[in-house]
Amino acid sequence: MAEPLTIAARRGVRPRLRGLVRRIAGAVFVLWAVATVTFFAVRLIPGDPAEAILGGPGSQTSPEALAAVRAEYGLDQPLLVQYLQQLGRLATGDLGRSYALNMDVGPLVLSQLGGTLVLAVLSLAVAWLIALVLATWSTGRGRLAAQIGSGLEIVAAALPHFWLATTLIVVFSIWAGVLPPISTVDARGLVLPVVTLAIPLAGFLGQVMRESLTTALESPFVLSARARGESDRGVLWRHALRHAALPAISLSGWAFGSLISGAVVVETIFARPGLGRTLLNAVTVRDVPVVVGVVMVVALAYILMTIVTDLASALADPRPTEHGNGALS
Amino acid sequence: MRLDASVFWTESNNATAGFPRTAFVKRDRRMPRPGIVPSSPRSATFAVLAGAVALGLALTGCTTATPDRSDEPAAGGTLTYASGDAEPTCLDPHVGGNYPQALVSSQFLESLVSLDTDGTIIPWLADSWSVSDDGLSWEFTLKDDVSFTDGTPLDAAAVQANIAHLQDPETGSSTGYLALAKVTGTEAVSDSVVRFTLAQPDSALLESLAQPWLAIESPTALTRSQDENCAAPVGTGPFIVDSWVKQNAITLMRNEDYTSPPADAEHAGPAYLESIVWRFIPDSASRYAALQAGEVDVIDNAQPDTISQAESSDTIVHLDAPRPGASNRIELNSGKAPFNDAAVREAFIRSANVDDAVASLFQGSAERSYSALSSVEPLGVSEPDLFDYDPDAAAELLDGAGWSQKDSDGYRVKDGVRLTVVFPVSTNQSIPAEQSLFEQIQATAKETGFDVQLTKLDLSSWYTALGSNAYDAVSAPYTKIGPDVLRILFHADGITPAPSGYFANHAQVNNPELDSLLTEADQTNDADQRASLYEDAQELILNGYYILPLYDQQNHFLLGSAVEGARALPTVSTPAFYDAWLNR
Numbered sequence: 001m002a003e004p005l006t007i008a009a010r011r012g013v014r015p016r017l018r019g020l021v022r023r024i025a026g027a028v029f030v031l032w033a034v035a036t037v038t039f040f041a042v043r044l045i046p047g048d049p050a051e052a053i054l055g056g057p058g059s060q061t062s063p064e065a066l067a068a069v070r071a072e073y074g075l076d077q078p079l080l081v082q083y084l085q086q087l088g089r090l091a092t093g094d095l096g097r098s099y100a101l102n103m104d105v106g107p108l109v110l111s112q113l114g115g116t117l118v119l120a121v122l123s124l125a126v127a128w129l130i131a132l133v134l135a136t137w138s139t140g141r142g143r144l145a146a147q148i149g150s151g152l153e154i155v156a157a158a159l160p161h162f163w164l165a166t167t168l169i170v171v172f173s174i175w176a177g178v179l180p181p182i183s184t185v186d187a188r189g190l191v192l193p194v195v196t197l198a199i200p201l202a203g204f205l206g207q208v209m210r211e212s213l214t215t216a217l218e219s220p221f222v223l224s225a226r227a228r229g230e231s232d233r234g235v236l237w238r239h240a241l242r243h244a245a246l247p248a249i250s251l252s253g254w255a256f257g258s259l260i261s262g263a264v265v266v267e268t269i270f271a272r273p274g275l276g277r278t279l280l281n282a283v284t285v286r287d288v289p290v291v292v293g294v295v296m297v298v299a300l301a302y303i304l305m306t307i308v309t310d311l312a313s314a315l316a317d318p319r320p321t322e323h324g325n326g327a328l329s
Numbered sequence: 330m331r332l333d334a335s336v337f338w339t340e341s342n343n344a345t346a347g348f349p350r351t352a353f354v355k356r357d358r359r360m361p362r363p364g365i366v367p368s369s370p371r372s373a374t375f376a377v378l379a380g381a382v383a384l385g386l387a388l389t390g391c392t393t394a395t396p397d398r399s400d401e402p403a404a405g406g407t408l409t410y411a412s413g414d415a416e417p418t419c420l421d422p423h424v425g426g427n428y429p430q431a432l433v434s435s436q437f438l439e440s441l442v443s444l445d446t447d448g449t450i451i452p453w454l455a456d457s458w459s460v461s462d463d464g465l466s467w468e469f470t471l472k473d474d475v476s477f478t479d480g481t482p483l484d485a486a487a488v489q490a491n492i493a494h495l496q497d498p499e500t501g502s503s504t505g506y507l508a509l510a511k512v513t514g515t516e517a518v519s520d521s522v523v524r525f526t527l528a529q530p531d532s533a534l535l536e537s538l539a540q541p542w543l544a545i546e547s548p549t550a551l552t553r554s555q556d557e558n559c560a561a562p563v564g565t566g567p568f569i570v571d572s573w574v575k576q577n578a579i580t581l582m583r584n585e586d587y588t589s590p591p592a593d594a595e596h597a598g599p600a601y602l603e604s605i606v607w608r609f610i611p612d613s614a615s616r617y618a619a620l621q622a623g624e625v626d627v628i629d630n631a632q633p634d635t636i637s638q639a640e641s642s643d644t645i646v647h648l649d650a651p652r653p654g655a656s657n658r659i660e661l662n663s664g665k666a667p668f669n670d671a672a673v674r675e676a677f678i679r680s681a682n683v684d685d686a687v688a689s690l691f692q693g694s695a696e697r698s699y700s701a702l703s704s705v706e707p708l709g710v711s712e713p714d715l716f717d718y719d720p721d722a723a724a725e726l727l728d729g730a731g732w733s734q735k736d737s738d739g740y741r742v743k744d745g746v747r748l749t750v751v752f753p754v755s756t757n758q759s760i761p762a763e764q765s766l767f768e769q770i771q772a773t774a775k776e777t778g779f780d781v782q783l784t785k786l787d788l789s790s791w792y793t794a795l796g797s798n799a800y801d802a803v804s805a806p807y808t809k810i811g812p813d814v815l816r817i818l819f820h821a822d823g824i825t826p827a828p829s830g831y832f833a834n835h836a837q838v839n840n841p842e843l844d845s846l847l848t849e850a851d852q853t854n855d856a857d858q859r860a861s862l863y864e865d866a867q868e869l870i871l872n873g874y875y876i877l878p879l880y881d882q883q884n885h886f887l888l889g890s891a892v893e894g895a896r897a898l899p900t901v902s903t904p905a906f907y908d909a910w911l912n913r
């Protein structure tokens with residue numbers, strides 16, 4: 001640290017506090033917008049949720065049962081009243097009660113959150129690993145390596161989850177018989193879903209990583225490092241990679257969101273419990289409280305993840321700041 | 330490998346059996362199972378699969394069968410069942426009452442009576458029954474020494490509590506509630522005899538009571554809150570609900586004190602299996618892959634493509650168990666133009682090439698139906714001649730009905746109005762092959778000049794389209810035991826939408842002659858008279874061109890090689906694992 005800590009802290013307090021307030025206000029606005037859009041999007045589709053609650057395929061609903069269900073869930077109220085009630089409940093942290101699952105949304109979402117988080121975090125880690133390996137291997141090795149790396153990344157990024165999932169099942173479950181195609185009590189069942197989510201993401205991450213790595217390797221500081229006698233690998237690992245990681249870190253916030261949406265497909269195909277599958281089921285039966293609840297939790301996770309990636313960017317950014325010569329130096 | 334009839338299988342290739350013109354073939358769900366041939370060496374399968382992967386993910390079997398296996402049922406083991414149906418929201422089939430509930434509740438709940446494969450009512454929790462001459466009073470004598478798995482004895486009061494539970498609006502029963510519409514009261518004649526009092530005679534009462542939605546539960550358990558009862562209903566069945574982790578699995582444990590198998594069961598005493606893990610795998614390809622990989626033992630909702638792959642596998646067995654009640658059919662809305670004209674209805678039916686489409690899309694897994702009823706219904710009437718594909722006759726009929734002009738797009742017009750058929754399709758209830766079939770019908774009907782407008786809708790929007798009469802054609806499944814389903818689907822009373830907008834007479838058939846036939850059939854207790862009345866009723870329906878029958882309501886199970894002795898209950902074709910054991 002170049003300056004005494006107290007001065008730096010004092011100087012930063014006001015803008016930081018203001019920044020924090022702005023951030024929280026922004027987050028609340030985003031959550032309100034998400035709740036509103038989701039509620040109306042699901043409810044404005046023509047159809048009666050009471051029918052959906054009672055009417056599974058082949059069931060025959062009686063008017064008495066429907067009336068009871070409408071009264072129980074407040075579906076006989078005007079839509080605006082239902083919306084305001086929903087908002088009021090959300091404001092107090094009550095996610096309401098599922099139309100379809102006979103349970104409160106809060107505990108339901110909590111019970112399913114773990115599975116999706118494990119899947120998303122592992123996939124993100126694996127995607128980073130693949131992208132790093134590919135980018136560092138293919139950079140600074142001439143045009144052929146760069147083209148191979150770039151080609152692999154484009155192909156990976158373009159692979160749809162459902163296709164990848166089915167292919168992996170055929171190859172590793174049916175053909176080789178080494179990995180289960182559905183979730184299991186042990187970790188074996190996690191491998192294929194994680195790989196399914198990680199491969200396309202690794203393609204995206206790898207592309208930005210290699211591009212910024214190439215730019216970094218052409219920068220003057222690399223020349224000076226070389227002049228100090230650093231080896232090629234040393235320059236790459238100790239200097240250039242940090243520059244290259246920045247855009248990929250920022251991208252990870254977005255990636256987390258895309259992993260959650262990928263989880264809808266992957267959890268359904270691999271029969272894994274999780275938020276994605278919960279969301280899909282809820283949309284199918286028009287279970288508004290669950291749809292809103294899941295979307296709110298995902299939005300919250302997305303906001304938190306964005307904050308984390310911002311902090312991580314600040315930490316990893318090797319450029320000098322007013323507080324010192326790089327946050328980690 | 331034993332070949333006696335005590336193991337119930339239907340090999341899929343039976344589905345190609347001949348179909349006489351008017352007589353009805355009843356498909357036997359208890360065919361003996363041929364021996365299992367050891368499969369090809371793994372390396373050959375490897376090569377085949379390498380090609381399959383390259384070609385685009387065709388799934389083929391690859392398990393080496395063990396040639397020396399036991400013939401005697403072995404107790405123990407866990408069977409894993411993978412359901413493609415929606416996960417029930419409540420395991421008590423009294424609440425609501427749909428097929429996904431029936432699938433799993435059949436494992437732990439039992440009904441008063443059951444059916445054998447001939448469609449005859451046989452004893453289950455009730456040993457015997459009698460009906461008064463006026464048909465208004467039924468007495469059921471219950472089996473001795475049966476207890477629910479919470480220790481509560483099965484007695485007349487228990488049955489009374491169940492009827493009361495089904496008829497209580499708080500329960501929210503739909504299927505069971507409607508089935509008991511004529512029951513006005515119950516009475517305990519003695520500890521083991523219960524009497525039902527009816528407002529009108531009901532020839533379908535026993536068939537209704539055989540349905541899993543009217544299963545008998547412990548009256549002690551029913552006094553719990555609905556949430557508790559939904560999570561773990563208590564019955565008399567061979568298995569007990571042990572735990573239910575939502576969106577994952579239901580675990581069922583063996584009932585060690587089981588004493589009440591139905592009259593057609595193969596053994597007495599507790600079930601062979603120690604437990605059943607009941608999983609939900611919504612994706613059809615994953616479900617089949619899990620079966621091939623040996624992660625699960627039985628799958629339901631097998632789709633035509635996986636059924637045809639399973640047929641070429643040596644180790645996977647196909648159990649074809651069509652559901653009772655109505656056949657799958659397209660109902661033509663005779664309540665408004667253009668289908669209020671019988672000639673236009675006939676023209677539509679003659680212009681739809683169903684046979685070729687079913688053959689190619691279902692790959693032999695579905696047999697064409699020409700009946701309003703499922704082929705497992707003994708009283709079903711089949712009229713293949715009425716449903717010939719004949720575009721020339723269709724064109725002639727339309728000319729005669731005033732739809733002689735064609736517009737620039739090739740569609741028929743009359744008084745400036747195009748011959749349009751609005752056809753909402755429920756994506757929840759029509760499998761992909763069926764949705765493709767409708768597209769084929771759309772294409773062939775276009776050649777004659779029909780503008781068929783298919784719209785794919787989720788269940789709730791689909792109900793709304795029906796309730797607001799915004800359809801000309803629709804396909805809706807209806808599962809119920811016995812021909813009384815005809816009254817629900819074709820009696821004029823079923824046209825009036827309930828306040829909910831739901832009604833079952835989608836064809837809007839309004840024919841007083843038919844109504845009186847159906848009412849009379851519903852109230853007669855003379856079997857021959859009942860059969861003849863239902864035959865007349867079906868002739869009226871089929872000759873009125875109100876429906877285009879397609880095939881039975883499809884219900885296919887695939888079983889791994891280790892599973893022996895599993896069958897589909899002849900009631901509503903849910904799987905039964907009481908006699909099942911694992912040969913591995």
